[in-house]
Amino acid sequence: MRASRIAGTLAHRLSVLLFVVFALFPLFWLLKVSLTPNDLMYSEGVRLWPSRVSLEHFRFVLQNSNFPLFFRNSLIVSLSTAAIVTVIAALGGYAFSRFRFRGKLVVTGLLLVTQMFPLVMLIAPIFRMLTTLGLTNSLTGLVVVYTAFNVPFAIFLMQSFFDAIPRDLEEAAEIDGASRFRAFREIIVPLTLPGMAATLGFVFTAAWSELLFALMLVSKADASTFPVGLLSFVSKFGVDFGQMMAAGVLALIPAVLFFLLIQRFLVAGLTAGAVKG
Numbered sequence: 001m002r003a004s005r006i007a008g009t010l011a012h013r014l015s016v017l018l019f020v021v022f023a024l025f026p027l028f029w030l031l032k033v034s035l036t037p038n039d040l041m042y043s044e045g046v047r048l049w050p051s052r053v054s055l056e057h058f059r060f061v062l063q064n065s066n067f068p069l070f071f072r073n074s075l076i077v078s079l080s081t082a083a084i085v086t087v088i089a090a091l092g093g094y095a096f097s098r099f100r101f102r103g104k105l106v107v108t109g110l111l112l113v114t115q116m117f118p119l120v121m122l123i124a125p126i127f128r129m130l131t132t133l134g135l136t137n138s139l140t141g142l143v144v145v146y147t148a149f150n151v152p153f154a155i156f157l158m159q160s161f162f163d164a165i166p167r168d169l170e171e172a173a174e175i176d177g178a179s180r181f182r183a184f185r186e187i188i189v190p191l192t193l194p195g196m197a198a199t200l201g202f203v204f205t206a207a208w209s210e211l212l213f214a215l216m217l218v219s220k221a222d223a224s225t226f227p228v229g230l231l232s233f234v235s236k237f238g239v240d241f242g243q244m245m246a247a248g249v250l251a252l253i254p255a256v257l258f259f260l261l262i263q264r265f266l267v268a269g270l271t272a273g274a275v276k277g
Helices: 002-034 056-063 067-098 104-113 119-133 139-163 168-175 180-191 193-209 212-217 226-233 241-261 263-271
Strands: none
Touching: 002 241, 056 067, 056 241, 067 139, 067 180, 067 193, 067 226, 067 241, 104 139, 119 139, 119 212, 139 193, 139 212, 168 180, 180 193, 193 241, 212 226, 226 241, 241 263
């Protein structure tokens, strides 16, 4: 029995280790290519690590390309979208969780329907609408589109967190003289911070990595985001993999820092409801 348990434990840990290596290997290869000098990119063949490393690709990306501009644009769009969507989702999720109103099922169905359409099919009408409003080739237009597409899912996500909070807490606060808004602000919001962090992280990631709308709705370099900016390293004569990978490594930094900042709330939000009692 003991030998069987030890074998099972070793097999479990080995499988976890293999999965971690499999998941992290693309990131390792991204870093490896970004540090490989141009003269060794193809001459050394396939190696786990180059015989010599260089920061020349990073210097070029930071000093001789528009990547800092793309980087700034992505930060503005992603943070703005995440903040706006989280606020709307918190209010909407609370309304769906706590109130009964006429047409609630219809509104819920419409929110679900918005998630069923292929994005490619919506490009033309969205482009026409934004052109009429003068929001093409602008960061504001991207924020509006990203907000519209992320709000439905975020509302349902936040509703699940509000549903897990007993109504008795609000009723007790109202008995003590607090208004519903004050009870929401001082009691419910602190309890749903993990859910808001999870929503914030999800929306930030979705906006940070989105390519289709950013490519189709923006044609000017001064309003392009990081995913579109990566295409600037692709020319009709070839692909500069070193510079592209260096830009990719730099683009990981804000996402990693963002998740480190909200990690405490994010873990609690993702595991909420996993254990009962």
